[in-house]
Amino acid sequence: MPGCTIECSNVYVDKDGNELTSPVEYETLGLMGTNCGLTDPDDLARVNFIANDLGIDTIETGAMIAVLMEAGLGKFGDVGFMEEVLKEIKSGSDNGRLWARGNPGRVGAHYQLDRVPVIKQQAISAYDPRVVKGDWYNDDGNCAGCRPHSWQCTEVGLY
Template sequence: QAVKMYGKLLGESPAVQALEKLGTAMVSDLTNTLGALPTDNFSSGQSTPQGSGPHKMGGDFIRELNLSRGGEPSHACMPGCLIKCSNVYMNADGIEVVSPLEYETIGLLGTNCGLRDPDQVALLNEIANDLGVDTIELGGMIGVLMEAGQAAFGDVDFMVKVLQDLRAGNERGRLLATGTARVGAHFDVKRVPVIKKQAISAYDPRIIEVTAISMMVTAQGADHTAGNAPSFVSHNKSVREVAAESYRMQVNSALADSFGLCVFGRSVTDVN
């Protein structure tokens, strides 16, 4: 009965309905508006300035593009999933590239590296999946390489070459596999977006302040899943108030993890 009630409440939740329709890519529309979307190695918070045209790395654009190619905008990533925020992303020829093309990958392997085309991100995502490497750490590391002057932001061919080096396991590939913090130190880069040597996920902590505190105080470091609140209005709050919200989110996230519940069901679990 409890599971049935949980499923019913999820189905009635506007937040869950939005996730099912647009996927996690919809968060890119929010963070781009807030100025919190990692762009060009966290040097900017917007890949698409307001009024400059459609945000091609956002949920609305990706949904319509994917539908036009016969893709699935909503997809259960595992049996029994009730939220279905995954997708099956197709290329221009209607061939499946990756499932899902999701927000963290869009933010770190995409806009953080200067990309503005979801097709390019999907291509890189497919290779990263084949290699079994994390797209957050990968995108953070490549952004640092670009910051070091090894390539221009948006150079997708350079990014493919990085992945080829990782696959080959050559000397350069072994260096790059050590991650964002160590690669940044090796090339003496000043702006290295890490917390406790873990690449920061797609929520700029200078804007998403609740998540910033969660990242700073939790053991893993830049782990947004430990207590994330991107929509919390913090500019008019005291440090104590922001910290209290971080603590609340950390507790709720820990409870969801302990019960084996998806954190995207928080619109239900946080209030019940």
């Protein structure tokens, strides 16, 4: 992606060099990988492929699956559980429709969890806003809790 300083575009291949998924982005690694307790990159590639195939956001989905794990519906590190959640989303079952919203805040409330890691009902980014100038202002001040316009803080000298 020209102009992007993060440079997350890549192709993940199997041992024979066949493409498994593309791209595995930093946020996917953080929210669907370590956040859900995955340790095998091939497992992450599989669930990333399924999420991409469904056209769902891996940040919200990874956070939502971790909330399901925290609620006791699955165990952290269980890629089989993650695949089942994605299959339920695809099938449109009652649980699948709830989970398809991808909102960890609503899912946490549904399962009556006391603490859910969200800002303004959206999953917390894998990026630490304290080290990227301008991001904190956008996380805090943006109506969606995200940072599509971080450059604006830099432009007007808010940091």
